Structures are given as C-alpha cells and as structure tokens.
Amino acid sequence: MFAFNVSYADPTGTVSGDSAALIQNDIAGAMRWLGRYIQGLGSLEVVATTASQGSSSFLAEAGPDAFGVISRLPSGGFLQQPGPAYELSTSRDPNGTGTDFHVTINSDRMSQFWFDPTPDDLSDRPPSSQTDFEGVMVHEIMHALGFTGNRQLDGSFFDADRSPYDQAMRLDANLGWVYDSEAVRAANNGNPITIDSTHGEGSRWYHLAVSNDLMFWAASPGIRRGISDVDLAILHDNGIQSVTPDAGNNVWFGSTGADGMVGREGDDHLYGLSGNDRLDGWQGNDLIDGGDGFDTSAFASSRAQFTISGSTGNRAVQDSTGIEGRDTLRHVEVLQFADKTLFDLAGSDATVARLYSAAFARAPDAAGLSVQIDALHAGLSPLNLSQNFLGSAEFVARYGANPTDNAYVTALYSNVLGRVPDGGGFAVQMDALAHGLSRAQLLLNFGESPENQAKVSADWLLV
Template sequence: MSLITITTIAGKLRGHDVGATISGNGNYVFYTTGWDVGRDDPRFYDEDLFRVDLQTGATIQVSHKTSQYGASWYPEVSDDGQQAAYTLLEGDRVDTAVTNISNGVRTTVSLNPAGRPDNGVNTHVALSGDGRYVAFASDATDLTGTPDRNGVQDIFVRNLQTGGLVNASTNSNGTQLTASSNSPELSADGHLVVFNNGSQIYAKNLLNGALTLVTTNSAGQQGNGYLSGSGDNGRHNLAVSDDGRYVVYASSASNLVSNDTNGLVDVFRKDLQTGQVVRASVNSSGQQYGDIQSVGDVAISADGRYVAFTASIASAGGPGLYLKDLNSGAIMQVAANTINAFALSSDGHKLSYLGTTADTHESRILLATVSSDFGKPSLTSTAGNDTLTGGAGLDTAIYHGNRSNYTITVKDNGVVTVADKAGVDGTDTLTGIERLHFSDVEVALDISGVAGQAYRIYQAAFNRAPDQAGLGYWIKQMDNGASLEQVAKGFLQSQEAQKLYGAAPGSAALVDSLYHNVLHRAGDDKGFAYWKDILDHNPGSQSQVLASFAESAENQAALVGVMTNGVSYTPYTA
C-alpha cells in the first residue's frame, strides 16, 4: 500500500514568485501566481493569490491588484481557510494585508496610529490559526506611536479585532532588542510569537511579556552554531505548534543534543515547557545522517508530533521534502527535488508544495496526502518460524496469505502464535503485536483495547455481531482518538438503533432494552433502578449508559469465547 498520494492542484504557473500553503484543516490550498500575463518583463510584478477548495475543486481569486505594479506574496492562512494574510506590493509600497474571504474585504495591517501607511517596508507575514492576530516584520519607526530608535527591523503583532498593535521584539521590560528580527510565527491563539533575532530564536509571550531564548539545549546552554533555512521574504526557517509548546528550527549547533557529531546542519524541536530538545533529522533508528545538506524550510503539526523539512540527504533519497514522525521515529521522503515553498496541515498528513515538471520545468502546485498508516510499526512474517516482538504504540504483523490459511492462538500469557496450515510460513510467535494483516482481512488482537471496545459497543448497541466493514470503520475512529462514549452516541443516533430502541425511548424502556440486548436477561431490581435513575436525572447520558453496559464485566465475560483469538475486520481507508 502506498503511503503517499500526489495530486496536482494547479499547473503552468508563472510569475516573480510562486508559493503554496494549506489551511490547518486541510481543506484549502492557497498559492500565488501571475494570471494571464502577457509580458516577460520582470519589473512587472503581477502575482495574485488564489484558493483551491480541495473538497469541491473550485478555485477563487483572493487578492486583486489595484496598481500596475502589484503583487501578493507569501500567503499565510487561518486554520479554517477563511482568512489570508500576505505581503502586498502596490506601486512603491510593501505592506502587510489580510483578506477576509467570506466578504472579500481587504485590510492593510501595516498602518501607523493615524491610520496612514507606515514609513517602512513590511515583510515576513504570519497569521494565527484563529485568524485574529497578524505578525509581520518591519523597519518602520512610526507603527506604535512610541519612539522606535533601534534602527533595525522589528516584529509587530496586530489584533485584527481590536486594532491594537504591539512591538513583540522587546525584552520582558519592554526594551527593544538591538539585533534585526524576522520570520515570525504565531501560536494558534496568537498568545505566543516566535521569531529570529540576530543569530538566535526567541519566543515572546504576549500575555505576560516574557521573552524566552529558544535556541538552547535542555540544560539551558545557548546553541554554539548558526541558524539555517531560507528565512528570506517570509519563508519558514522556524515553526511553532498550535499550543505554542514546541518550536522547530534548523541549526549547525553541535551542543543542542547529545552525540551530534556530524558537523552538519540538523533540524531540532524544542519543548518550551520541559526544555527538552530532540533532533528530527535522524533516520528511523535514531541515527544521525552523515550526508544531510541544504536544510531549508521547516514545518510542524498542530500537536508537535510531525516535523517536515526540506533537505538533501543522499542516503535517504537525495534532495526533497521529508516528513518525520517523532513518536514512532519513522521518516519518509514525501517529494523529490522540492527545495522550498511548502506547508503542512494541522494533522501532519497533508503537505502542499511547489514542484516542477521533469520535461518542461513548469511550476506546479502539488498536494501530498500521507496515509495515516505512516509511522505505524509493522513486522513482516517470512518463510519458516519467526519471533516478532512489537514495541510501544500500535504494531502490525503482515502475512501474505488469506486468513483462512492460518491458525491464530492467543495463550493465557498474551503470547500469540500464528501457524500456516500449509507449513510454508511455519509457526510464528508474537509478543506485543496488536493487529494482523492478511491478504483478505485484518485481525485485531487488542481485545482489551480499542478493537475489543469497538466490538463490544457494536454488539451492545445492535444486539448482533458487527459486520466487518462497520467494525473496521469504528476501530479506525477510535484509533484516531474517538472516545467510547462518542462512538456510543454515534450508534444511538443511527437508523438501526432508532428502529431497535425507538426515536426517543423513555428511561425505563431503554434500560430494559439494554439488559435484554446486551446481557440477555431481565434487569435485577437494584441494577435497573440504578440505571433508570441516572437517565431520569440526565437524559443526555444515554451514550454513557450504553458504554457502561458494553464494558461491564458480565458482557466482557459473555464475549470472551467469541473474541479470544482476535476479531476480523475490513480496514477503513478513506
């Protein structure tokens, strides 16, 4: 099964600069390009910003020039894809602007307190995930109305709701930093702005004014190298997770983590809560690359688990765009020959980027969709007897025959044997393996975990054995974080449940049905009264009660014989 699907979003692009970004929810891709341009004079910058709806395929134009010399560059978008911030070129002005896509209103952000254009150049745009705050770099001296005398570029953050503007490149006492600042990034709620300042990276908490040096090791010692990545004109040589906890960046420092001896630029993730630093640019075994070069842009998923970066790693596929799962250690090359201009969705599974055709070298905007199976450990059975041992997380053993060709036995100590009836694959001994993959079906062994809960809630809700496709769907939802009560609520809202229990069953009727459908007996007086009282006082707790019946010791004991050697299901892949 391929872990990556590549889709062309837009082709035959042209212009001074083209780039791509994706909304946090993964539903929209934005890019800049010239539109029906009839001249090749590079003095005419005429790029506009466009948005592609990945659900409908519809493309709309977001920005519109009002000057012959105009362009919209380096877009940043809100998580819902309804607002876009960008660097706006019009005439001799370089400003920061935001367009509200729902009403088409464009707001110039880089205005002084009098509401007039500032006296500087404004670049390096960032937009908070909620669309409320815009950060940008500017060398203007009249943006805040207070003296700006450091003579360098600073980071400013505008509250789009109140109009308030603050200079973020200051220390905790409000004194301006002396080095030039650029490349701001905002947390999803805008409370934290992270930026380059000189040769270091700082995080500014806009709620309490605290300024934190990011480029340190876990002991608080400053990194002994230089920062890397493009960082020019709004590219991303640093990134921050949605909650502001993690910052990722590239550095040549050798003292940020232990055993960094390659003498090269690597990608690091800093935990601002614990101080821990981990190196992201390592192979799946945690070993450093001795041939990593040309590290460029970086990105991080909302929860900090996935880190994407551009680099050239000869031993891993050459130059390209890489994605690292810091939980499992897995790493993959998502696309080859992609140097810059990419973005990562909040869940870490969609990447928009700028690519070129091999024959005509035309620029294209591409979307890479990474399977949710990326990062999941898997072990493949070979001919003969194998011993397969899983680790932390969800582990899968892969078999190339049909399920009917094997005998699965789960022993009392949890050890599983999988025996090939034909003798080709022998008898394998499995420890710590939760799932089995066969050519025609999957088998879940985690009957005390997600798969067991999914099976029991299914049987409890409908008073029947789950169909394999339906079970696969709910196992997938729970693997992705859905709670047992959320699943129970989904079942109760289904047409099948409403036919079984009624559209609006009373407390007594529902409890009576659950006793008969789940436990296959009448309710004892004490138990019946207990559950009825819960529903009487909280009618919205029906899903909680159903989940409790499903996970009761009595129901689990009744299903032991059915589930002991695993349950078969059809994997849900949408």
C-alpha cells in the first residue's frame, strides 16, 4: 500500500453533494484497489475536478503534474519517470508541495457512470447501461503512474526526453506497435503486448489494444475489468514495487538480481525476472515464473505427494493432498521437495547436469550446477566444463591427481553403468584414448550415453 490524499472540486456546479461524496470515495477506493498490488514511499496528492467537455468527448482523463529525472539518454534528453511513480520509488516529490497528479471528469457524461457505494467490495458490478466509475478511475490513475510519455499523435516526440513507457514501445513486423519488456513478456506468455496506434488524441500510444484489459482504449458499460498482470508489469517498468505477498491473491515482480519470495495462502503470480531466484508458492494454485537465470521453487512435502506434468520450462505440480494446490512453473530449473531435488533442464544445460553422474556418480548440487550453467551461458562449451570437472577438487579426491587410463575408464563404467567394463567395450574406450580422444571428451560421451540419460531421467532429471 501507499499513502495518499484525494481532494475533489466541482467548478461546474452540476454535481450534488451526495454524488460528490460518492465520487471522492470511489477515487479513494481506486487508490486502495491499486494499493493491493503496489507499494511505495511518500504520499500522493490527487486533485480531481469536473469540467464540461461535451457529450462526445472523453469520460475522464488524468496525468502526472511533474516528472522525475532518472538518467540522461544518449540522445541528449532525459529518461523521466512520471512524478507519482518517482515519488513512490524514491520518496522524493518532483512537484514539491504541489499536487502529484490530476484527474478531470467530464460533467457532460456524468450520467453514464455507476458510482459504487461500497468501493472496496470489488465483487459488485455496474448495471448493463452504465460504466464502472471506480474502474475508470483506476485506469486514469494508471496513466499518471506509468501509461504516459512524450509521443505525439503522429508518432514523433515533442523533444528528446522519454518515459519508461516510451522506451518500451517498438514497431513489430507482425504485431504492429507493441510494448515490449522483460516484465511484460513474463506476464504475457513470452510475448509483447499490442498497444493502440490508430485512435485519436488522448488514446493513441498509451493504451493497450486488448479489449478485456483495464487499460484498453475504450470503456464498456456493464462490466468491471480487473487489473491485469500486464498492467502491473508496466508499472513495474516504471520503478513501482510490488506488495509483499500476504494471504490474498498477489501479483509480484522481482528485480534483476537474486530474489527470494514466498507466496503464502492465496493464488499468487510470482515473476522472478532476471537473476537466480528462489520463488515458493506455498499454499494456493500459484503461477511461478522464474524468468532468466537459474531459479528454484520449493515444496514443503515429499516428492511422492506431488504429480508433475508438462514439458521442460512449463510444468504443472499438483499436491495430491490439496494443501499446496496446483502450481504452474515456468522457467524454473530446480524443484526442491522435502526429501529430493529435481532439475528441469534441456539442451546444453541438461548435458552439463549429466556430467555430475558420469564424473561423480551423483546428482548435481543446486549451487554447484548453478555455477556451471552460469559459466555455460557466459560462453564456455560443455567440453570446456567437462575439462573443468576433471581438474576439480572432488575429482582429484575421488580418483587421484592423475589416474591411469585404465582406472579412468573403469570409473566411468562404474559411475554410469554400475558395473565393471566388458572386455570389448573397455578395449574400444582405451583405444580411443590412445589415439587422441581427450579424457574430457570421453567424460562428455559417457554423460550423453543412452544409459546415463536413462539413469538420471529415472532419478533427478525431469523429461
């Protein structure tokens, strides 16, 4: 949550006292609605007014009354955060003692609104002929917090300054104009989100082109749109911090570093983004997206209590008792149960993991494998890493500093096949070493053998 103050004035004189109270209460309710998902420092000062704009004009509009400078851009302009977002993330108010953002409500369309007498009860719905005023206010507040920038109607910019939203806009060859960021891709199944690039002043660029989203360019009567994960991802891109999960249904975005978060009782959506994250859903039916990095999700009970389905990078984990629910895991490499750790890897990542079985006759430890995969992603090849295994302290302690070819090949057979070599197979491997095959390549070959792949897949590597 965050602190705020809402004031409302009606210079048109067309709003009754009772309606004015409802308007102010619903705007405050909209702020609290957002406060279920975001938190911050400072205190936001909101001024709402009614103005006559004509019956064919907008329902309402809002925007920040100042911007805070984040950094200088190569173009010579500045990356500027909307003032309310800047204050929430830094506690510094770029507008000083002035208001942080304004909301203007069109008095000529006031009859089209449904004012919620219980704004904190989000189960209410407006009548089929009226538009949810509180939802419109959340929409407008989102403009002040992040859905705003410096682009003109024709697509050009007023000057060299940009907002975070401006920086994330691009023209996609297939989708048209989109908003594209790591957080939005996490929230939108790996895809950017399309934005409105066709409608008029006040709509184009800073609305989404998704008809069921709260930030769609047009309001619809009779429905109450919720705040989507994509909406919150865009606020995250503006530096606004997610609330720490509580017993409710939470949406949480991590940082570019190593994050740790527990979702608690609700049906939570946890997005780790970059970094090696530890994300635990706990109770509820949770969505856990590790993003980039080597990510872990832990479960309190034993492996036998859970059913795992799906494919690499996209798993469903079902608790048979129902206590921990059914979790969807995306881009999570380590599944840690009370009695066993499983790894969800493919390609070269899995190749490196299988080296542990071939070299040491054991499953990887999560911390060590994280180091190896980080090195792989930094540019080392599986063969480079295989050579590193041969020089490791564990290898030397197990086999000696310089084991004979005979001892080395015998150890590989024991580790992978669980037996002494057969005469023919042993001769083939010894001959390969004698004719120039490196020990690192032989270790890699044993690691990728059908026997080793079957062995680890039956034990600790998900397939």
